[in-house]
Amino acid sequence: MRRLNAWQTNCPNHGYHHTKKYFAMIRPLFFFCFLALITSCTSQLPDNIAQAAVVEPEPYHAHYDRSALQNLKWLTGDWKGKEAGRAIKHSFVFHTDHILEIIPIEGGNQKASQFFIWKDGHYYYGQNRQWVVTWISEKNIRFEPLVPGLAPMTWCRLNDNKWHLKRHTDKGDETIVMERASEMPS
Secondary structure, eight states: OOOOOOHTOTTHHHHHHHHHHHHHHHHHHHHHHHHHHHHHHHTOOOSSSGGGGGOOOOOOOOOOOOGGGGGGGGGOOOEEEEEETTEEEEEEEEEEEEEEEEEEEEEEOOOOEEEEEETEEEEETTTTTEEEEEEEOEEEEEEEEHHHHHHHOOEEETTEEEEEEEEEETTTTEEEEEEOOOOOOO
């Protein structure tokens, strides 16, 4: 760095010229960065805001492959529990290693079945793919809702005869204890 002459140190405008040149040189860089920021933010907006209510799964959700559904073989059979004071019953049937059917039973009558479906690298659950499965382990499976009004949920295996269905709501977790049913109407 060069030394300033005595007359330059007393000159109030001496640094001003250098600063003005410096900002003139980097002004295009600031403009380019600002333009890049604006472009990246607007390219992430949905084309149709009305369709933005449906949440699409992020690529990072795929921490499992198609064979991961086999970790849920422990669910095979009939289960019962209580939800909001009423008895609920479900029958879980594996048709293949990649197709799991859940049959709700109310008052001895079977209701519309729900399936785990593999599509585009994810398992989906519920009618019209209401949830995406975000992870599956030997004891747990996590669901994130794809439609408004549904809460995320986790199914947690406690032992061979008991598991928890946990709905993660804004008011806290709601837990339904599911126990293996010895007899259920078919």
